[in-house]
């Protein structure tokens with residue numbers, strides 16, 4: 001039976017009149033990769049910091065591995081790893097020395113240091129000073145620091161923010177590797193595409209509330225949105241496209257002809273019969289469409 005790693009029940013936190021977290025509830029199972037998504041100011045960090053025991057909620061309860069993180073419970077600390085949005089390292093130490101220091105603070109042996117450098121892909125930077133690492137390498141080092149004591153639950157607050165696309169993708173591999181080790185991951189991001197790829201389940205937050213919570217694929221399927229088949233403009237006329245089996249709607253711009261369909265198989269086989277597949281792209285709805293559906297506004301990270 002799956003155990004519950006994190007249970008959050010009706011948590012609230014206001015700053016003056018602003019309800020930063022406005023009645024948030026969810027559970028995360030052991031070994032689950034759970035994402036809290038939402039635009040800037042949605043309340044993701046505040047929620048995370050309450051769960052980590054860094055902030056006191058105004059109301060509601062949190063259980064981490066069956067224990068309340070507030071008031072601070074030192075017995076819990078070795079079992080959780082926390083990576084904060086603004087990473088602080090010790091001055092002038094190399095990557096390996098940073099990890100050694102964190103390991104010593106947690107009272108664990110230095111044996112895991114090189115293993116962690118390997119896990120986050122920094123083995124070849126072990127002797128590089130932290131201030132000489134790139135942004136992506138620093139993020140990976142801070143994740144290694146959060147993992148060095150082998151916690152059961154790992155909290156990551158926007159670990160991929162401010163990284164270039166290649167560095168983001170490299171970090172995805174690191175996050176997957178952490179999950180494969182059986183860790184529970186609770187992470188926040190404002191990249192919906194990334195969460196769709198990485199997370200078992202996501203909670204979409206806006207204005208302090210969870211608007212939807214489920215597996216990304218189930219949220220997208222729940223929209224029942226049409227599939228868009230995109231072709232090079234000129235592959236066939238808009239009128240011909242409209243007459244194809246399964247074609248619901250057709251639109252054109254300078255470069256593309258887009259056909260909306262709910263019967264993609266019929267439409268694609270008709271296009272294949274006509275050898276009209278130049279530039280073919282098939283797009284289904286994404287979490288961004290889910291956000292639009294939930295809030296009535298375009299997603300802006």
Ligand SMILES: Nc1ncnc2c1ncn2[C@@H]1O[C@H](COP(=O)(O)OP(=O)(O)OP(=O)(O)O)[C@@H](O)[C@H]1O
Pocket residue numbers: 015018020038039040041042043044045046047190
């Ligand atoms: N210490 C604080 N005092 C006053 N207001 C705060 C404080 N911390 C956060 N807020 C406000 O609470 C709201 C939620 O902030 P929070 O940082 O939790 O959002 P977020 O979803 O993590 O955003 P981001 O993606 O920008 O980090 C925001 O409007 C923010 O300005």
